[in-house]
Each structure stands twice: as structure tokens, then as C-alpha cells.
Amino acid sequence: MNYLKKTFFVGITLLMFACSEKEHQSSISGEIKNLPKEIKEVILKTPSKIKRIKIENGAFKDTISVNGKYCFIQIGGFKKTIFLNQDTQLHIYLDANNYTSLNYSGSGKEVNNYLNEREAFTERIFQKTDSINQLNEVEFENFQLKTIDKIESLLKEYDNIDPYVINTEKENLKYFIDNIVQQYNKTNTTKSNNKIGSPSPEFSNYENFNGGMTSLRDLRGSYVYIDIWATWCPPCKAEIPFLKNLEEKLKNNNIKFVSISVDSKNAKEAWKKMIKKEQMSGVQLFANGDRGFMEAYQVTGIPRFILLDKEGNIINPNAPRPSDPNLFDILSELK
Structure with missing residues (x-):
């Protein structure tokens, strides 16, 4: 979810110059380590155009006519919001094996470092949406205040960036908090249907990687630990080694480890490929x-884990992740 999807309108004053004078342009370049061979270009999306920049030997460089605009840069599956104006001469460093390695240098680095930090912070919130929705009213109020304080403090650290960005970020902070509140209220008025001990909602005829179709009812007689995930989700993929380790430790227990991919229909081959590559079991x-x-x-954020008893009733609708050391003790005690 990206909260910079508003449409921004900026007044433009047209000045008449001699025909020989060149238009101001933003310069963007980069160095990418460990780039997969199949990625051949950088895609730069501005409000008015899409530009494809060729990557050669892990490097790219180009200019683009844009001034004071939010843009999006995409390198394979990596996407990031950036801000460009006529003074920007931005250089990007990235290790494709570790997207947190992103680093900016050159003119324009301050505003883009801010956007990188702010997006990382709001992305972590999005990943924890289900846990946030489980907070009581006092805890949720404190969470809102801490979130506002964090982003406002971050803006103060970068108080020399473009005023347009500062004003836009303040507006989007209100929008972001409003959406969190709406989501919290909606969830907490309907979650009574999934109380602990109540029958779990069902799924039917999901394609099984090992062949055939599987429904939740087919798993009756065993405890069921469900992982809702997708191949495009980094936090989901980060849990895979922990899940595999957990499955191995509890292989003699009466527990079914079920991973449900919620990828789009056209990503089925990517799903199969990842299962083979990661040697995923369960x-x-x-x-x-x-x-x-x-x-x-x-479910408003993934990964999401759900624990059911042998009769298909809910033990925990928001169970601990495999990386949580407490989960092994919880599952090993199930009889």
C-alpha cells in the first residue's frame, strides 16, 4: 500500500527563452551489485511519462525533463518513490541481494533519503496491520501518537528539503492516520465472528503443489498452522527458513503446516518456482x-498465521510467526 497516490497539481509559469537555450533536466545514475541477468533496464515513471534506462555492467545513467515531482523508480521487483527537480543529480547505489543497502548521493540525496526512511517506516506499519488491529483502544491511541511523532520528527531532521515535499508529507500523514483508524474501527466491529474456540472460516479446492485440490475440511484430525503469504512479499519470504526449521522439529507431531499463496492468478508459475527453489515443505x-x-x-497484511485445533476451531486467529521463539513451545504442547 502506498499513501503517495494522490494527484498533485502544481502551477507552472511559462517563461520565453531563446530557442538555443536548453531545458533544465534532472540527472539520475546508479550502480547495482548482484543484478539478476534477466533485469536489463531501470524503469522511471514520472507523472507524465515512462522512461526505460538501459543497464550496462550494473550501471545506468540518463537525464529526464521533470521539475519538482514525485516519481517512481523500478529495478526488477524493487520499487521506490523518489523526488526530482531541475537541480537533481542523483546517484543510486543498490545491492540487489539486499534492498536495505539503498544509498543516495549527489544533489537531491537529502529529500530522497527522507522518502526512503519514511517509506521504510510506513511499510513496517503496514506489515504489522493485523497486530495493530488487535490493540485495545488505549494501546491504539498511543500507537497513533507515536506514529505521528516519528514522522514529524523525521521531517524536522530533513527541514532543508523542498517545501513542496514537506507540505505534501504533512497532508499524507493525516491521510495515513485516517486510513489506519478506519481500518482499525472496521476490523474491531466485525472480528467477533473469529473468536477463539469458534469454527474457522473455510476454504475449498485450493490447488495443491503436490497434485489435486485441498480444502480445509480435508485437514480435520490434525492441528493446522496456516501461513498466508505471497511470492512478492519480502517479510513472507523471510519467514520461510524459520518455518522449514519448525516443520522439521515437529515432524512427528500431529500438526499440518499449510502455506496458502495469495498471489494473483497469473503468478502460479512463480509460486511453483519458489517452492522448488526454497525446497518448501508442508x-x-x-x-x-x-x-x-x-x-x-x-487479513489486511501478510504474512498472517492462523492456528486451528483438530476439529477446525480457532485456537489463535493471529498466531505468532515462525521466527517467534515462543511458537515452538506453543505447538509442541498441542496434544
Whole structure:
């Protein structure tokens, strides 16, 4: 989810120059380590155009006519908001094996460092949406105040950046908080349907990686630990080694480890490829675009983990992640 999807309108004063005078342009260049061979270009999306910049030996460089605009840069699956104006001469360093390595230098680095930090912060919030929605009213109020304080403090650290960005970020902070509040209120007026001990919502006929179709009812008689994930989700992929380790430790227990991919329909081959590459075990299912199970659990961020008993009743609708050291003790005690 990106909260910079508003349409911004900026007044432009047209000045008449001699025909020989060149238009001011932003310069953008970069160095990318460990770039996969199949990625051949950088895609730069401005409000009015899409520019494709060729990558040669892990490097790219080009100019673009844009002044005071939010743009989006894409390198393979990596996407980032950047801000460009006529003084920008931005250089980007990135290790494709570690997207947190992103580093800016050159003119324009301050505003883009701010955007990078702010996006990382709001992305972490988005990843924890389900946990946030479980807070009581006092905890949720404190969370809002801390979130506002964090972003406002970050803006103060970068008080020399373009005033347009500062004003836009303040507006989007209000929009961001409003959306969190709406989501919290909606979830907490409907989550009573998924109380602990109540029957779990069902899913039916999800494609099984090992062949055939699988429904939740097919898993009755075993405890079920469900992972809702997607191949495009970095936090989901980060949990895979922990999940595999957990499965190995508990292989003699009566627990089914079920991973449900909620990738889009056209990503089925990517799903199969990742299962093979990561040697993922357990019950691997593909939802094929069906969002009914997700919606029944009010899943607003992934990965999401759900624990059910042998009769298909809810033990925990928002169970700990595999990386949580407490989870092993919880699962090993199930009889």
C-alpha cells in the first residue's frame, strides 16, 4: 500500500527563452551489485511519462525533463518513490541481494533519503496491520501518537528539503492516520465472528503443489498452522527458513503446516518456482485469486498465521510467526 497516490497539481509559469537555450533536466545514475541477468533496464515513471534506462555492467545513467515531482523508480521487483527537480543529480547505489543497502548521493540525496526512511517506516506499519488491529483502544491511541511523532520528527531532521515535499508529507500523514483508524474501527466491529474456540472460516479446492485440490475440511484430525503469504512479499519470504526449521522439529507431531499463496492468478508459475527453489515443505496451496478466506479473517497484511485445533476451531486467529521463539513451545504442547 502506498499513501503517495494522490494527484498533485502544481502551477507552472511559462517563461520565453531563446530557442538555443536548453531545458533544465534532472540527472539520475546508479550502480547495482548482484543484478539478476534477466533485469536489463531501470524503469522511471514520472507523472507524465515512462522512461526505460538501459543497464550496462550494473550501471545506468540518463537525464529526464521533470521539475519538482514525485516519481517512481523500478529495478526488477524493487520499487521506490523518489523526488526530482531541475537541480537533481542523483546517484543510486543498490545491492540487489539486499534492498536495505539503498544509498543516495549527489544533489537531491537529502529529500530522497527522507522518502526512503519514511517509506521504510510506513511499510513496517503496514506489515504489522493485523497486530495493530488487535490493540485495545488505549494501546491504539498511543500507537497513533507515536506514529505521528516519528514522522514529524523525521521531517524536522530533513527541514532543508523542498517545501513542496514537506507540505505534501504533512497532508499524507493525516491521510495515513485516517486510513489506519478506519481500518482499525472496521476490523474491531466485525472480528467477533473469529473468536477463539469458534469454527474457522473455510476454504475449498485450493490447488495443491503436490497434485489435486485441498480444502480445509480435508485437514480435520490434525492441528493446522496456516501461513498466508505471497511470492512478492519480502517479510513472507523471510519467514520461510524459520518455518522449514519448525516443520522439521515437529515432524512427528500431529500438526499440518499449510502455506496458502495469495498471489494473483497469473503468478502460479512463480509460486511453483519458489517452492522448488526454497525446497518448501508442508502443504503448499494456491488460492488462485480467491480472497474469501483472507476476507473472512480480515487479513489486511501478510504474512498472517492462523492456528486451528483438530476439529477446525480457532485456537489463535493471529498466531505468532515462525521466527517467534515462543511458537515452538506453543505447538509442541498441542496434544
